Amino acid sequence: xxxxxxxxxxxxxxxxxxxxxxxxxxxxxxxxxxxxxxxxxxxxxxxxxxxxxxxxxxxxxxxxxxxxxxxxxxxxxxxxxxxxxxxxxxxxxxxxxxxxxxxxxxxxxxxxxxxxxxxxxxxxxxxxxxxxxxxxxxxxxxxxxxxxxxxxxxxxxxxxxxxxxxxxxxxxxxxxxxxxxxxxxxxxxxxxxxxxxxxxxxxxxxxxxxxxxxxxxxxxxxxxxxxxxxxxxxxxxxxx
Amino acid sequence: xxxxxxxxxxxxxxxxxxxxxxxxxxxxxxxxxxxxxxxxxxxxxxxxxxxxxxxxxxxxxxxxxxxxxxxxxxxxxxxxxxxxxxxxxxxxxxxxxxxxxxxxxxxxxxxxxxxxxxxxxxxxxxxxxxxxxxxxxxxxxxxxxxxxxxxxxxxxxxxxxxxxxxxxxxxxxxxxxxxxxxxxxxxxxxxxxxxxxxxxxxxxxxxxxxxxxxxxxxxxxxxxxxxxxxxxxxxxxxxxxxxxxxxxxxxxxxxxxxxxxxxxxxxxxxxxxxxx
Numbered sequence: 001x002x003x004x005x006x007x008x009x010x011x012x013x014x015x016x017x018x019x020x021x022x023x024x025x026x027x028x029x030x031x032x033x034x035x036x037x038x039x040x041x042x043x044x045x046x047x048x049x050x051x052x053x054x055x056x057x058x059x060x061x062x063x064x065x066x067x068x069x070x071x072x073x074x075x076x077x078x079x080x081x082x083x084x085x086x087x088x089x090x091x092x093x094x095x096x097x098x099x100x101x102x103x104x105x106x107x108x109x110x111x112x113x114x115x116x117x118x119x120x121x122x123x124x125x126x127x128x129x130x131x132x133x134x135x136x137x138x139x140x141x142x143x144x145x146x147x148x149x150x151x152x153x154x155x156x157x158x159x160x161x162x163x164x165x166x167x168x169x170x171x172x173x174x175x176x177x178x179x180x181x182x183x184x185x186x187x188x189x190x191x192x193x194x195x196x197x198x199x200x201x202x203x204x205x206x207x208x209x210x211x212x213x214x215x216x217x218x219x220x221x222x223x224x225x226x227x228x229x230x231x232x233x234x235x236x237x238x239x240x
Numbered sequence: 241x242x243x244x245x246x247x248x249x250x251x252x253x254x255x256x257x258x259x260x261x262x263x264x265x266x267x268x269x270x271x272x273x274x275x276x277x278x279x280x281x282x283x284x285x286x287x288x289x290x291x292x293x294x295x296x297x298x299x300x301x302x303x304x305x306x307x308x309x310x311x312x313x314x315x316x317x318x319x320x321x322x323x324x325x326x327x328x329x330x331x332x333x334x335x336x337x338x339x340x341x342x343x344x345x346x347x348x349x350x351x352x353x354x355x356x357x358x359x360x361x362x363x364x365x366x367x368x369x370x371x372x373x374x375x376x377x378x379x380x381x382x383x384x385x386x387x388x389x390x391x392x393x394x395x396x397x398x399x400x401x402x403x404x405x406x407x408x409x410x411x412x413x414x415x416x417x418x419x420x421x422x423x424x425x426x427x428x429x430x431x432x433x434x435x436x437x438x439x440x441x442x443x444x445x446x447x448x449x450x451x452x453x454x455x456x457x458x459x460x461x462x463x464x465x466x467x468x469x470x471x472x473x474x475x476x477x478x479x480x481x482x483x484x485x486x487x488x489x490x491x492x493x494x495x496x497x498x499x500x501x502x503x504x505x506x507x508x509x510x511x512x513x514x515x516x
Contacts, residue, residue: 117312118359122373122425123349126341132372136363215362216407 028093037104
């Protein structure tokens with residue numbers, strides 16, 4: 001027990017870096033997913049080829065190797081050295097963004113054709129149609145996979161320990177070296193990763209429910225199980 | 241109008257002159273899906289204010305006509321004109337070339353459509369379903385669009401459901417909202433594509449009543465594909481019988497329904513009335 005009490009601040013510090021890289025990586029991956037994913041659904045062939053090329057290249061490259069390349073090789077080419085945290089965020093964001101783009105593209109294509117046609121019949125411009133009609137409906141479909149990708153990215157962030165960023169994994173290895181308590185040192189990291197994953201999972205579930213309610217699904221289910229009366233205000237409960 | 245003698249005999253609202261410019265004109269329109277010719281050099285006109293019902297066996301090209309007019313599909317040959325402007329094409333250096341998307345947007349704003357599959361936007365309330373397009377594409381203010389939405393919902397009998405989610409409405413109610421949504425754009429031409437076919441039988445009457453009311457109180461031009469022959473009889477000025485991508489018979493509903501001249505019309509009507 002003493003081990004955990006004494007080492008908690010160190011683990012928390014490691015968790016901070018893990019979180020930082022996860023959040024940064026997710027932000028980058030999200031932007032890439034949306035842009036590349038939407039471009040992948042355009043009618044313009046060139047646009048689609050560019051999107052496809054991005055996905056194939058960055059999905060096929062190991063995040064770890066990409067990070068090494070950004071951190072060790074890029075300075076040789078450009079003379080600039082990236083901060084290790086930044087190199088990690090870039091590598092993870094670029095890699096996971098490729099998966100995310102496929103998710104976005106698939107979700108957009110899954111919106112029923114009739115919705116596009118109704119958008120044409122109401123004379124929306126293509127950008128308005130995407131923004132007002134298609135993306136809000138595709139959003140609910142994207143979220144579950146985005147949730148998984150966030151967790152994947154969070155666990156993948158462990159690779160930064162290899163370029164000496166003191167994230168959770170790095171901290172666990174150091175604790176093991178200094179204390180000799182192999183079991184406990186890695187148990188601490190396991191627990192911390194699990195807790196962080198739970199937090200992300202909870203937030204994503206909430207976002208999924210909200211997205212479904214906006215599409216008129218599950219209106220009778222409360223957003224939070226216990227606060228049913230507080231959030232049930234949108235539904236009048238009248239049978240159609 | 242070469243293909244039929246009674247094209248002009250169709251009853252048109254009295255204030256209108258027979259020689260006025262057609263609002264819709266199909267000129268030798270051809271539409272193919274692969275080897276399947278859906279519309280075969282189709283020629284016909286619709287005058288302003290005319291309400292036209294398209295009937296015929298499935299696969300005869302009726303729905304394709306509406307989809308071409310709404311620019312959901314593009315012609316393979318021929319030209320579609322709307323109010324004197326080409327819809328499928330545009331002028332460039334005096335010659336007709338394929339229309340750009342932008343050109344089509346400019347012309348099709350005169351056209352509204354209601355679909356068999358309802359197609360309300362599930363991510364919006366009833367109000368936003370109706371107001372979003374006028375606000376974003378016509379530049380209407382929110383207040384004005386809200387006011388118009390309230391009026392239209394009143395007309396379709398759903399004034400109290402304005403802030404409801406479409407998923408909370410029955411199919412018939414959703415279709416009435418879809419009609420209000422199309423009218424909110426103040427189209428000159430309303431396309432109705434089998435708007436009651438996907439509804440439970442007991443919900444059909446409510447939707448047809450709304451359409452009868454629109455026919456009675458407005459002079460909007462309608463092109464309707466329907467299997468509701470009673471409705472076609474009540475509302476339309478003119479019935480076009482299609483078969484294999486061609487107009488087989490063209491005339492006022494009283495004549496077509498009571499004394500069809502063509503064998504194909506007779507057998508089609510017989511089959512439909514049997515089923516109904």
